[in-house]
Amino acid sequence: MRLPTFIFAIGAALGLSQPSHGAGYRDTSVPIGYVGNLDLNRYLGKWYEIARFPNRFEKNCAGVTAEYGLRDDGKVSVTNTCHKGSPTGPVEVAEGEAEVIAPGKLKVTFVPWLPFAKGDYWVLHVDAAYSYAVVGEPSGKTGWILSRSPELPAAKTEKAVSVLEGMGYDTGKLEWVAQ
Template sequence: MTPGRILPLFAACLLAACGPSGPVGNAAVPPPAKSVEIERYLGRWFELGRYENGFERGCEAVTADYSLRRDGLVTVVNTCRAGGIDGKARVAVGRARVVAGSGNAKFKVSFFGPFLGDYWVLDHAPDYAWSIVGEGSGRYLRILTRTPTPSGPVRRCIESRVRSLGYDVSMVRWTRH
């Protein structure tokens, strides 16, 4: 195969690998429900649950740490424990930028190169105790909390909100901490 044919094939395969895959858990993802105050969103989040995806397969004790950079972008540090809560830590560092006109509720995130993914804060608690994150395809969902194991009433409230946004809660993989 000539180099002229290899590059488009490589690019197509890479884009397919980076794009959303897996079953659709929400065929009609709504736009974010409210604006996000970036300063209040920063800090550590614990993943309560997610739609399973390739880059987190087998992960437990998942955390996401967000901090503001001098250039206005947000540093994203995702950490998980491979195979169990005491497994080896896997860390991915990326950057995110706010999508203009989104009320700070939509971001473009990159963990490598120029490839960007959508990160939509679909809803969050008034006190930023929990957050529901998705994107337009309905294949990606993360439920984040500020504590590793929220109380039963808080968890039920979040699950109810996830359902009301149109997500299939039976597809959620609950994260152990």
């Protein structure tokens, strides 16, 4: 593993388990839900990051993708790709794994040998076609809008934002990701 990739992996792991900005981006007094009937096989594959709440492990990242695959041991492989500075900038890749806790609720780590470095990854919403998804976690320290394509139509973007708002997120803090 190259040093920048290792640093990106460590940052990703710590970012999932530690606050990135104070108390987070979500009013935790508002109930949060998740997709309890998530079809993991349909969720697997490549997703483009459309928007995110700022976090230190994706600082200056553009052209971000996340790819999920089913491993032989039942866990999910996670490959996050970041282009530094622009969608054509230098590539950093972080390899991780996720464990399914319940349909729609996963624990993700990019440093499996650090037991405390597991973060919540909840699928808050996915459309019927599995063409876009909203991801977050109870503390509200992280959150993403993902799409199967590099661009998300306005109506779907509006729906994704409304899902976050309905779960107490301050969507004014979202960063829109250049693809």
